[in-house]
Amino acid sequence: MYQTIYHRASSVDEAVSLFAKGSEAKFLAGGQTLLPVMKQRLASPSDVIDLGKIKELQGVELSGDVLTIKAGTTYFDIMQNADVKKAIPAIAYLTSVLGDPAVRYRGTIGGSIANNDPAADYPAALLALGATVKTNKRSISADDFFKGLFTTALEDGEIITAVSFPVPAKAGYEKMRHPASRFALTGVFVAQTKSGEVRVAATGASQSGVMRVGAIEAALKANWSPSAIDSVNISASNLLADIHGTAEYRANLIKVMAQRAVTAAG
Amino acid sequence: MGVEGIGARVVRKEDKRFITGKGRYVDDIKLLGMTHAHFIRSPHAHAKVKGIDSSAALSMPGVVAVLTGQEIVDDKVGNLICGWAITSKDGSPMKMGAWPAMAPETVRFVGQAVAVVIAETKNQARDAAEAVVVNYEELTAVADVHAAIKAGAPQLHPEAPGNQVYDWVIGDEGAADAAFAKAANVVKLDVTNNRLAPNAMEPRAAIADYDAAEEHYTLYTTSQNPHVARLVLSAFYNIAPEHKLRVIAPDVGGGFGSKIFIYPEEMVALWASKKVGRPVKWTGDRTEAFLTDAHGRDHVTHAELAFDANNKITGLKVKTYANFGAYMSLFSSSVPTYLYATLLSGQYNIPAIHAEVIGVYTNTTPVDAYRGAGRPEASYLIERLMETAARQLKVDPAALRRQNFITQFPHQTPVIMAYDTGDFNASLDAAMKAIDYDGFAARKAKAKTEGKLRGIGLSCYIEACGIAPSKAVGSLGAGVGLWESAEVRVNPVGTIEVLTGSHSHGQGHETTFCQLVAERLGIPISQVSIVHGDTDKVQFGMGTYGSRSAAVGLTAILKAMEKMESKAKKIAAHALEASEGDIVIENGEFKVAGTDKAIALPMVALAAYTAHNLPDGMEPGLKESAFYDPTNFTFPAGSYICELEVDPGTGKTSFVNFVAADDFGRLINPMIVEGQVHGGLAQGIGQALLEHAIYDSNGQPITASFMDYSMPRADDLPSFNLSHTTTLCPGNPLGIKGCGEAGAIGASAAVINAITDAIGKNNLEMPATPDRVWRTIHAA
Incomplete structure (x- = not known):
């Protein structure tokens, strides 16, 4: 690791002001990606501003049909939270299969989505x-936030404070774990909103990062059942391919994980 | 058996320090004035080193020196050696290129060191290393074994035309050809034995400390065999004569073979310590471990098995290409030859065997012994062949094995090994009973109704361990003897120190070796200490690998104990005014048999050291040593059966059951044996399902971190169902066969046989990743 200056911010405003002062500052939001990268000398921030002790970034709120998870809440706290389990159990499940226990004690939802x-x-x-x-x-x-591999709509120095989820009618997540990293080799989240809209997103599959899967959304809109996906054709072009999974395999996984996510969603 | 004697499940003495963080590893050691080394390593798989500019680095904070490959060559530090000479079928010796500790002219794999920075701190050394400019001229690289032997392939070493190290044969080709000519059925199989990275938990490390006044070096290193390290460093690398070089291997966090070898980093640390006049420490990181620890396996094989009309095996023909990487590591040459092809008979009566092994250089990390070393490759091959044969001949795979089992011992195979004892039917019976083999068909049918493909796979392995009779290995080209030494020191108050040339890096010797002493003397193990891992304390030793420490090392201790006991009995008889022949040892006392006359061990020891009243002519003291050279290999064997389910939608494998019935001869500590089997099975299953060290066609490693290289984790593994059947090894007085490698040798075939049974297709390579299994299921 190269030398860096560590700051522990006590408020969002302080973090913003510390960020502005650093020549190449980085926010630390759990550090499950940033710290390994720094240890390998692949990143050399002048300043590291830790958001982990900012109280206003901690916690979960359920208000009517909206579940709000503050950005600095750790995976462990999310997966244990009673409101999360009650309102959107698929999020609690997703979190329980994310990384490993050490990652879940440190990593935060804000850090994860900012890294994308x-x-x-x-x-x-x-x-x-x-x-x-x-x-x-x-x-x-x-829809506007995720802009491709490791890219988001965030501006320099902008801090995620929370994520608000409309509570869906049904939701489910299933993933095939990457055997080495335990990231998603391919994971699919399916949701049916209370107004009947169907949204399906796949991660780990596309060369452009997380994506909606329109063909499966259409099939499920017509018939919310695993068998509705049987006849969907997922193209392998533009899908990721590596030593752990060919593009064709990932195309298959998008279908199979979507079917299982629908089953899990009920 | 006493409460702490042979066969007792004694809790490991060493675990108190390990689980409380008090283990003392090389990296924990800090010497006064110590500097830190960081190696500059080639990013290219094959390149000329045109120049190294260290001027900017030398002026950076804390930098003590930047030393290059040319300097180590100029100082006449020897090239790395390969300690086992193999002769090709045309009678020529194996063809080896030179391997300098740092490359002066040519780099041949990614990660090969070209220079080293010595600095006050580790971070300063690393900072300065980034400022050293190495000018490379890239050359075409070759990583694949078949590509390397093609005409026109990039050539690694001028000494080895065609990148061929040797073309070695074993067995009777004429007899094998005759068997195939008459065969009723021939079963053919092509298999790849995937390359693995060893990944000991503790990365390699070294501290070298040169004392100019004494012209003496001390090396702290992560070694499985510190005496062999001293011998090689002294006799071949010109570091220092043996009496001027002390090698200490303190607590070592796993080896699996990868810490047998003497690596360039230790050589450079020693040389650099004299150069800079201060101690030099190097601790590898995980990336360096992936790039520079000797890899394992990496065979490509075609094999054919001949059967007569009654399904009796009549012949076996094998042709294997072994990828050695860019250089011949210390024992690499023996792994695909004498440690592999000599086990190709498996548990079966095979009248004629012929095997050819072609050793090949590629631009990859050197390959050497890794847990099992040759024997997993042999066992995997023969057990895949047997399963394939059963499917082709449409017979039950267990029945086909039984029909061909060796049942008479001793049994001379056509490939050197003479099996001393075993009962292969007993272990297969035990495994089949444990897994309810007969009920499998019903379970498979039920799984099918749940959308799962269920399979069962057998693996009846045999290995040659207790390595090894020195005369035998010497006749086969080994440069060392493979005996072991021991010394038993009884202190004046009756406590005991046992010095051993074996080295524990996870095996639990500090417990099991004490158990032998407890068994013989009837004293608690708390009164016994095991001393190992220091060439200044232990006179000599060959170290720990090849499941040899109990069969060879512990037998050496037994021999020393017998000498010590004999003298102690004389002292006791003299003190008790009895006949020496009437003395028996019980509960820490020397007793006159059949009487209540006794003298406790501490009093015997005290008498030996006060020497006030010893038998006439007896030397004072109570300390004996012994060297033990085994008369044969030992032959642990067993049957593993794996039952699993494959998810046809994803290709993912889930274990239902994994049973292991092993015959290790006598067990010293069953709990430790079970731990050894668990670890071995994890590595065998890891090879079957997860692990693969992969290079692209330019020789760039793709799996140099745990983000890409899949190490098995607890949740990848089933809860193992272990049992033992026992035939005592006749080759050593304790009847021990060894247990350290069995799991890694036997497990992978059981897993692949189960998956191929489940999916109904036989062509499946390791690792059987979900992607690969899914593609195999859906292949035309």
Whole structure:
């Protein structure tokens, strides 16, 4: 690791002001990606501003049909939270199969979506549930937030404060774990909103990062059942291919995981 | 058996320090004035080193020196050696290219060191290494074994035309050809034995400390065999004569073979310590471990098995290409030859065997012994062949095995090994009973109704362990003897220190070796200490690998114990005014048999050291040593059966049951044996399902981190169902066969046989990843 200056911010405003002062500052929101990358000397931030102790970024609120998870809430706290389990159990489940216990004690939802790893789990949940990302400056719909591999709509120095999820009628998530990293080799989140809209998002599959799967959405809109997906054709072009999964395999996984997610959603 | 004697499930003495973080590993050691080394490693798989500019680095904070490959060559530090000479079928010796500790001219794999930075801190060394400019001229690389032997392939070493190290044969080709000519059925199989990265939990590390006044070096290193390290460093690498070089291997966090070898980093640390006049420490990181720890396996094989009309095996023909990587590591040459082809008879009566092994250089990390070393490759091959044969001949795979089992012992195979004892039917019976083999068909049918493909796979392995009779291995080209030494020191107050040339890096010797002493003397193991891992303390030893420490090392301790006991009995008889022949040892006392006359061990020891009243002519003291050279290999064997389900939608495998029935001869500590089997099975299953060290066609490693290389985790593994059948090894007085490698040797075939049974297709390579299994299911 290169030398860096560590700051522990006590408020969002302080974090913003520390960020502005650093020449190449980075926010630390759990550090499950940033710290390994720094240890390998692949990142050399001048300043690391830890958001982990900011109280206003912690916690979960359920208000009517909206579940709000503050950005600094750890995976462990999300998966244990009674409101999450009650309102959107698919999120609790997704979180329980994310990484491993050590990751879940440290990693945060804000850190995950700000990083937007193409194989991360949360982006699929946000996209399928039509969530809204709240920052210190504005609100961004999930559809507008994820912009491709490791790229988001966030501006330099902008801090995610919370994610708001409309509580769906039904939702489910299933993933095939990457055997080495335990990220999603492919994961699919399916949701049916209370107004009957169907949204399906796949992670780990596309060369462009998390994506909606229109063909499956259409099939499920017509018939919310696993068998509705049988005849859907998923093209392997533009899907990721590596030593752990060919593009054809990932195309298959999109279908199979979607079917199982529908079963899980009930 | 006493409460802490042979056969007792004694809790490991060493675990108190390991589980409380008090283990003392090389990286925990800090010497006064110590500097830190960081190696500059080639990013290219094959390149000329045109120049190294270290001027900027030398002026950076804390930098002590930047040393290059040319300097180590100029200082006449020897090239790395390969310690086992193999002769090709045309009578020529194996063809080896030179391997300098740091490359002066040519790099041949990604990660090969070209220079080293020595600095006050580790981070300063790393910072400065980034400022060293190495000018490379890239050359075409080759990573695949078949590509490497093609005409026109990039050539690695001028000494080895066609990248061929040797073309070695074993067995009787004429007899094998005759068997195939008459065969009623021939079963053919092509298999790849996937390359693995060893991944010991503790990365390799070294601290070298040169004392200019004494012209003496001390090396702390992560070694499975510190005496062999000293021998090689002294005799071949010109570091220092043996009496001027002390090698200490303190607590070592796993080896699996990868810490047998003497690596360039230790050589450079020693050399650099003299150069800079200060201690030099190097601790590898995980990336360096992936790039530079000797890899394992990497065979490509075609094999054919001949059967007569009654399904009796009549012949076996094998042709294997072994990928050695860019250089010949210390024992690499023996792994695909004498440790592999000599086990190709498996548990079966095969009258004629012929095997050809072609060793090949590629631009990849060197390959050497990794848990099992050759024997997993042999066992995997023969057990895949037997399963394939059963399917082709449409007979039950267990029945086909039984029909061909060796049942008379000793049994001379056509490939050197003479099996001393075993009962292969007994272990297969035990495994089949444990898994309810007969009920499998019903379970498979039920699984089908649930949309799952269920399969069962057998693997009846045999291995040659207790490595090894020195005369035998010497006749086969080994450069060392493979005996073991021991010394038993009884202190004046009766406590005991046992010095052993074996080295524990996870095996639990500090417990099991004490159990032998407890068994013989009837004293608690708390009164016994095991001393190992320091060439200044233990006179000599060959170290720990090849499941040899109990069969060979513990037998050496037994021999030393017998000498010590004999002298102690004389002292006791003298003190008790009895005949030496009447003395028996019980509960820590020397007793006159049949009487209540006794003298406790501490009093015997005290008498030996006060020497006030010893028998006439007896030397004072109570300390004996012994060297033990085994008369034969030992032959642990067993049957593993795996039952699993494949999810046809994803190709994912889920274990239902995994049973292992092993015959290890006598068990010293069944709990530790079970731990060894669990670990071995994890590695065998890891090879079957998860692990693969992969290079692209340019020799760039693709799996150099745990984000890409799949190490097995607890939730990848089933809860193992273990049992033992026992035939005592006649080759050593304790009847021990060894247990350290069995799991890794036997497990992978059981898993692949089960998956191929489940999916109904036989062509499936390791690792059987979900993607690969899914594609195989859906292949035309």
